[in-house]
Amino acid sequence: MESVERRAHALEALAAEGVFDNDDHPLIGVxxxxxxxxxxxxxEDAFDGPGRRLHTVAAxxxxxxxxxxxxxxAGMGCEVASPGELAMALEAGFDPSRIVFDSxxxxxxxxxxxxxxxxxLNIDNVQELQxxxxxxxxxxxxxxxxxPGIGFRINPQTGAGSIEAMSTASHTSKFGVGLxxxxxxxxxxxxxxARPWLNQLHVHSGSQGMELKQIAAGIAAVYELAEEINARLGHRRIDRLDIGGGLPVNFASDETTPTFRxxxxxxxxxxxxxxxxxYSLTTEFGRSLLAKAGTIVARVEYVKHIGGRQVVITHAGAQVATRTxxxxxSWPLRVSLHTPDGKLKAAGSAQEGDGSExxxxxxxxxGPCCFSGDLLTEDVELPAAEPGDLVAVHDTGAYYFSTPFAYNALPRPGVRGYGVDPADGGVxxxxxxxxxxxxxxxxxxxGGRAASLD
Ligand SMILES: Cc1ncc(COP(=O)(O)O)c(C=O)c1O
Incomplete structure (x- = not known):
């Protein structure tokens, strides 16, 4: 069963369970x-070959x-960048020797x-080395x-991608030492x-918005640096290269592209x-491992028509899709409209007589936030919506569940994992x-401290 089909089963199962009838939490991440x-x-298959591999997930x-x-x-490691992420990685069961600490x-x-x-440990700068x-x-x-693998993070200064904020190989990026x-x-x-325990180099040129050629150019620069240092030292001191993550994700359709191959x-x-x-190779992928596996599903609360637009007010907005x-x-998202029982709403399912059949x-x-930029998507074609319908927000498995925005004191939604039994479609x-x-x-x-203020 393909992932699109599994997602359809999951949506219908959520609706059948009455998840969206709960006014406290009319949205969920799956x-x-x-x-x-x-x-x-x-x-793993794409990186098959001789030598050690440590594939880590970017926490x-x-x-x-x-x-x-x-x-x-699954036998992977974990890349962490804060004490909180480190604590989570340890609790999740990663052996410390499979944890990579950045930041x-x-x-x-x-x-x-x-x-x-x-x-x-990827060392960011000379003061940290001291x-x-x-x-x-x-x-x-x-x-x-x-x-452990310990070495410098290198900014290869090979150039930024299409999203400046995600680019870590620009001339002045704050990460690492500028090569x-x-x-x-x-x-x-x-x-x-001077330090026999320095045995690694690290590079992560950026995330979404980087072209494969740019990522490869950053890795090439660091590979050449490792060869040069080893040649000058007369032995293979650097035997590990951590080549970071950053494989971009296609948010425009269900197709997974580019692939790891x-x-x-x-x-x-x-x-x-x-x-x-x-060289032993370490990778640190995040978005490309998770984005397409995740969906946020929210109830439609109201539908209005303003200035020639259908405005679909849902419970998913900037609190879960902050970057969008x-x-x-930079962060466009795809949405689909579903009936209250979770079935995809076709364009022809408009109300008779409303001109949209x-x-x-x-x-x-x-979304529900109090600012007008609180939109999941703008000016897209959708069937006529009604209160009680569902909106599915696709490709939200990476960063969307881990980057909440506390504006309006909106709650973080619940998150569930799912599997589908191929025999009966049971979720x-x-x-x-x-x-x-x-x-x-x-x-x-x-809360509870108001009284202690005087
Ligand atoms: C050092 C480092 N490694 C890995 C990643 C993960 O990148 P992505 O999710 O694009 O694969 C990041 C993301 O910011 C990062 O800063």
Whole structure:
């Protein structure tokens, strides 16, 4: 059964269960577990070949312990960038040796913890290296455990993609050390020459909006740097390359493109030596592993016609689709309209006499937040909608569940995983996150403290 068919079964099952009849939470996020499994397998197959691979999931794409647990169970590792993400990764069951710690602002406490755990560590800058030098003097490394991968994050300065905010290889990006900046190559050579425990280089040129050629150019620059440092040191000190994540996702249709195979082919064309087994390779994909597996489903509360537009007011807006609401040109989303029982509404299902039979209506799909930019999509053709219909927001499995916006004190929605029995179409649910309650919102907003203010 294809993922589109599984999604249709899941929507109908949610509707049949009466999920959207609940006025407290008329929306939910769902994740297709089989689709995630399939993506993990595609990644592993695409990177098949000699040498060690450590495929990690970027926790920031899904800060949900059970979802991270799916990746741990599949044998992957986890890339984390904060103490919270690290705690989630450990709870999800990742062995510390399969955890990679990034972040441009690691505190001494965080660095000490990473060293004690034996996690891989991508050093952002020279000041951080000096902290690590000092911390290493009193953190014992258990010789029974494999030596962690530790090395610099390199900004190859090979250029930005179409979304500036997602580009980490621009000339002035805040991440890592700028490879083209004066003195960087010398600094790196001296750092590696003086520290036998530096054995890795890291590059992540950016996320959505990057072209494969640009990602490959960043990896090529770092591969050449590793070869150069090794040649100058006279031995293969750097034997690990962490090539980051960043494979873009197609948000325009159900097609998964580009694929992990295309990603590998683009890199291999530019850096044929990368896959010959001399380097252990780490990857840190997020969006490409999860986006297409996720759907947000919300009830339509009202439908209005304003200025020639059908305006569909739903319960999913900027609180779950923050980037889309604030930067819609960079983060467009696809929505589909469904009847209250979850079935796809065809264009011809308009009300007789409303002038829209057989055709779509120019529509905006809006959320519940109090600002007019709170839109999931603008000026798209949709069938005539009615209160009680459902709107499905597609490809929202990465970042949308982990990047909530607390404006208007709207609750974080619940999230469930699902699987579908191919024999009978029966949907099996797995609870991932409970919807936030008003009591929880009050508690995190200083509730109960009003009296202590005087
Ligand atoms: C260091 C690092 N690795 C991996 C990722 C994941 O990127 P993506 O979700 O585009 O694969 C990010 C995203 O910001 C990142 O900063």
């Amino acid at each position: 994740l297709d577990r089989q689709a995630v499994r399939d993506r993990v397998r595609e990644l 920031k794409a899904a800060t949900l312990v059970p979802v991270l647990g799916w990746f741990a169970e 441009p602002a690691k505190t001494r406490t965080e660095l000490r913890r990473a060293l004690e755990l034996g996690a891989d 902290r690590i030098d000092r911390l290493r003097q009193d953190v014992d490394h258990d010789p029974a455990r494999p030596a 083209a900046d004066p003195g960087t190559r010398r600094m790196l050579f001296e750092a590696y020459a 295309e990603y590998r082919a683009a890199i291999e064309q530019m850096v044929p030596g990368l896959f010959d087994g001399r 609401a604030f930067a819609p040109e 057989g055709a779509g209506l120019r529509s905006d799909v809006a 099996r649910w797995e609870g991932i996150r409970r919807a936030q309650s008003v009591e929880e919102i009050l508690a995190e907003s200083g």
